[in-house]
Amino acid sequence: MEVTARAPGKIILAGEHAVVHGSTAVAASIDLYTYVHLSFPADSDNDDKLKLHLKDIDLEFSWPIGRVKEALSKLGSQIPSSPASCSPEAIKFIAALVEEQNIPEAKIALASGVSAFLWLYASIQGYKPGKVVITSELPLGSGLGSSAALCVSLSAALLALTGSVNLDCYHQGWLMFGENELELVNKWAFEGEKIIHGRPSGIDNTVSTYGNMIKFRSGELTRLKSNMPLKMLITNTKVGRNTKALVSGVSERTVRHPIAMSAVFKAVDSISNEVAAIIQSPAHDDSTASEKEDKLGELMEMNQGLLQCMGVSHASIETVLRTTLKYKLATKLTGAGGGGCVLTLIPTLQSETVVDKVTAELEACGFQCLIAGIGGKGLQVSFNSSS
Ligand SMILES: Nc1ncnc2c1ncn2[C@@H]1O[C@H](COP(=O)(O)OP(=O)(O)OP(=O)(O)O)[C@@H](O)[C@H]1O
Ligand SMILES: C[C@@](O)(CCO)CC(=O)[O-]
Ligand SMILES: [Mg+2]
Incomplete structure (x- = not known):
């Protein structure tokens, strides 16, 4: 068997x-x-x-x-x-x-x-x-x-x-x-x-x-029933890290600053609920589809700011953020952070040339880029x- x-x-x-x-x-x-x-x-x-x-x-x-x-x-x-x-x-x-x-x-x-x-x-x-x-x-x-x-x-x-x-x-x-x-x-x-x-x-x-x-x-x-085609560029910074250590680092920060951290967690809760609502809401035409993408990108940037507040960003992640920002693309870390992988939202109408350029620039920093089916x-x- x-x-x-x-x-x-x-x-x-x-x-x-x-x-x-x-x-x-x-x-x-x-x-x-x-x-x-x-x-x-x-x-x-x-x-x-x-x-x-x-x-x-x-x-x-x-x-x-x-x-x-x-x-x-x-x-x-x-x-x-x-x-x-x-x-x-x-x-x-x-x-x-x-x-x-x-x-x-x-x-x-x-x-x-x-x-x-x-x-x-x-x-x-x-x-x-x-x-x-x-x-x-x-x-x-x-x-x-x-x-x-x-x-x-x-x-x-x-x-x-x-x-x-x-x-x-x-x-x-x-x-x-x-x-x-x-x-x-x-x-x-x-x-x-x-x-x-x-x-x-x-x-x-x-x-x-x-x-x-x-x-x-x-x-x-x-x-969730998605009503939104999602394309994400995944950049692996190749900086090794360990989820266990990062999760316990956030818990230690929470013990030191319980009130501030509880406000951070509450803000993240609102962001996630808004992300879920956007993904599930129908888009009636190209303009509402692109408005949804703009909102999603903004929420990803806000979430990234709060992850930095929790102490789980990393210099390599900040490099990805700076690079994609030059092309007006929104980016956040994914998973435990501290290195690892970063997500960049690729709007559906984004030209391939921009995606190629940002990918080339990220790979020149030693990172590895991929687009996965979601x-x-x-x-x-x-x-x-x-x-
Ligand atoms: N294919 C595998 N074979 C053996 N061990 C594995 C395998 N995949 C994962 N592991 C174990 O899981 C550990 C990685 O887990 P960790 O939670 O730190 O990272 P991750 O799951 O890739 O990222 P995240 O939890 O942030 O999504 C490895 O060090 C190893 O111990
Ligand atoms: C960092 C974390 O939130 C996600 C890891 O992919 C840990 C967890 O939820 O178990
Ligand atoms: Mg894991």
Whole structure:
């Protein structure tokens, strides 16, 4: 038995960080995916290992399944249908299993992803030998939700082979889960995100699971029906950063300045609600379409100012802002900030020459630009071994 699951990355149009503190945020999936392939050895193989291959990072891990069982079974068994948090005690046992693998120092950021893998695997599949191969089209640790795409695709592949999922409809070899299964995957993915992020709001795993465009507040999801074609230039500053550290930095600032920060979060909440309303409102002609784009651009600039207030901008992000401003284009960071990726709104009537010029100028600074499709499908699985 084998399965492949894929889950998309995301952009946040408004509300990152503030969403951790109860504000509304708006996010959309993008057409870059993380793929997880899960297979079990045949009984005749006599293979008693749990193997993890991070293919594009060129790292392979292997644990005797008895070793995983010895480390984790003292904590009692998990029930696949009841997502549970990884306790601090379990984190310690898992950290020991990861340490045994001697991840090279330059790739040590992957340790939290491998820990999330071990927790999700043992919780959903128990102590069964198996092999997981992961590939990703997303840049890791860059604000495009690589951690959530990993946790969603992994939880889905693991749950798909428990034999208790309903498959909803057929789409070019990729199948979609039913509503109850999506909810279960999303809950497990959130538990994985907790291991990687510390204190996630849940927006990244939710948009990766459900796809399209969503409004999210305090764990509540509202699906948005976009009435606006959106084109965003995504610039990867290639400055490495870590979502966990940035999220805890904002929390520390909130402890130091509770009243000021609460006003900032309230302003972000209003911006996100306005962004959601603009995206959903119909445009009757070209002029209302361009008015909507102007408003959206202005709200993105306002949100960026407030993110700077929270302390999550970065010199590289400011360089992107200055560069795009020369072409009168609105820009904000996306995801946790501190480097990573930045969004620039490209108005539908914008000439290609301007897009080419701004891209060339950004790439001359050493950044990497891409235009991704926005608002596509969320999680999908395939039982076809060739996909
Ligand atoms: N394909 C993958 N394989 C292994 N680990 C991964 C993979 N994708 C993500 N991770 C784990 O997630 C970490 C990056 O997560 P982080 O939340 O910091 O960034 P992000 O999710 O890309 O951005 P953001 O949370 O701002 O959207 C990596 O360092 C690694 O531990
Ligand atoms: C920074 C943050 O708001 C978004 C990261 O993509 C963290 C979270 O919501 O979990
Ligand atoms: Mg993340």
